[in-house]
Amino acid sequence: MNLSHEEENNQGLSLSKFESMLKTNKVLFFDSEEFEDIILHYMDTGRLNLAKKALKLALEQHPKSTGLKLVQVELLIFDDKIDLADKLLNELYAIEPTNEEIYIQKANIFSKKDEHEKAIESLKTALQYTDDFADVYSMIGMEYLFMDNLELAKENFIKCLNEDTEDYSSLYNVVYCFDFLDQNAEAVTYLDSFINKNPYSEVAWHQLGRQHYALKNYEKAVWAFDYATLIDETFLGAYLEKAKALEKLRKYQEAIDCYTITMELDDVTSFVLLRVAKCYEKLGNNKEALKYYSKTVHEDPLLDKAWIAITDFYVRQLDFKKALYYVNKAIGIEGDNKLYWKRFASINRALKLYEEAEYGYRRAFELGDTDLDTYIYWADALQYVGDYEIAVEALLQGVENHPDNYEIEYRLAGLYYILNQTKKGKFHLVNALQSNYKNHSILENHFPAIWDKKSIQNQIIKFRN
Template sequence: DYEGALRAFDYATLIDDSFLGAFLEKAKSLEKLKRYEEAIECYNTTMELDDPTSFALLRVGKCYERLGNAEKALKFYLKTVHEDPLLDKAWIAITDFYIRRKNHQKALYYVNKAISIDNENKLYWKRYAVINKALDFHEEAEEGYRKAVEFGDYQLDTWLFWTDTLQFLGENDAAINTLLQAAEYYTEEYQIEYRLAGLYFMTGETDKAIFHLSDGMRQNFKNHSILKEQFPIIWDEPALQEAITRFKKKK
């Protein structure tokens, strides 16, 4: 109940106008209630009462961005990384600021700066991959997804984008190995099974392809069109079409 919390913090700041903690919590409540201009005022008060903190600077930047004031938002994001270069949320805020505006060259510049400070941060490497993919730098994108997983990003989309990038680069065996690794985390995931089926058809391993195709159809038949989208070159393979027809008859 942010309204209730706000009333409590209003009272606390009324009886003590130097109560730093109350102003900070009041600012958070106002931000949650989307009263961004008032939130900025409270965050600014905390910075007048004490030295500016990276948290307050970042939140002011976020509020300005939600108000549509991109110039001030960026100014506060940059102040945040100056205040605390190790705060990954600040580097992410700057990088995402430019990604949202499709200024991928600027986004790449800042994510590279972030990586130079902390080269084992999975959030930085994931964005490095996404940005390079948008710029059609596929080898760099592959490195980014690989590093993101290496440093602990096991989200499904990371595995899938990594695999799709490997496939684009013609690294089908590496893509298969990556998907088999992903399958250890996602044991019943049709998107993995269909991709494995497609890749095994590509490498001429039909028995393995049919095995994974059958698993994919069992888990989610409706989305078997993934194969056509991802692997148009093998879509008309007789063995593939026969397997789909057999499955339809069983249903």
């Protein structure tokens, strides 16, 4: 409920008067509308005991007030006393069949019972008697949302905005419908028309920017976010979104400037610090990048993404010892992330710590990683530590997800020859040569002792010819 400044003052006086009455136990008189405002205020602020006290006194002073009885219905619905609320509404209907609030509360009851179609019918009846079309259209839109009918929900939220362009809740809901329906281009068309009529709506400009961003029109996204921040210089969300769009345009210094404004407007967040760090790294300013990465983990030590970002920073610097320290930090926070274990394995592989690398690839696989390189590097690590049979098992699991892959086939051939299973070795060598003869050097590089065997060379010569 949006109140004017004068209405807010009057409501404040009524509340003070009512609360003073409760403290002194003196019974004071309020008109029925004052009581309605007092009760609704307490309901809106979650102080239901005070709302019920106010209602009791209100009905004692105004026992025939339809407005107060409708507020009573609202409280009964809130308390899930649906049957009592329905009974009272039927009594009120007999007295005032053209009161739109009766149909609105009926709709609330139907909605509580998940009878959304009946709720919509009741709200459509309310439209015949109401002066507040925007509110009813918004409620109809919500009922269609509950029914997952996004098209009709969108249609009714648009009708609401045609009546009340400042109903930002409905504006967000319209955009939500467009997003859910993957209608970003249509959303842009609608928002353009909305802005033509309401050029100073910072929310509409912000939502237009988001749609352009979704369509990868990053220049237009920045343009729209610019208007949002021009209208409201404290619009934190618009600055954040603008910074993200600038990053997409590789305008990293401008993005940093935007993120800096958000830190001036509100408390510093780990998300913003992390983005600034990444921007500095893109600019080649590793000193500032590391400074902001460190600030990120200081701000939120449990943010695993920040620890991984520092891990990746050191990997790019080829400082694998430091990278290993930070990836362990991330795994300590989220130990079931297959991507973190894969990084752990890759870093240990770079450090030639093959037992640790093997463990990392195995954990990644156990957590659902089925990438080709995981199977290959896992088997390579097992080969380095001499676990040939387990390496074969790892590669055979890889075959299930990557059948006839030459990299797997060459490795299986080499391992079977090492295990003196010549028949199987020859089978996989033929598969590999048929699949990709050019890369038979895989066998030479990974299995030099097998490579020199005369039978192997004869097989390769056979395929070459």
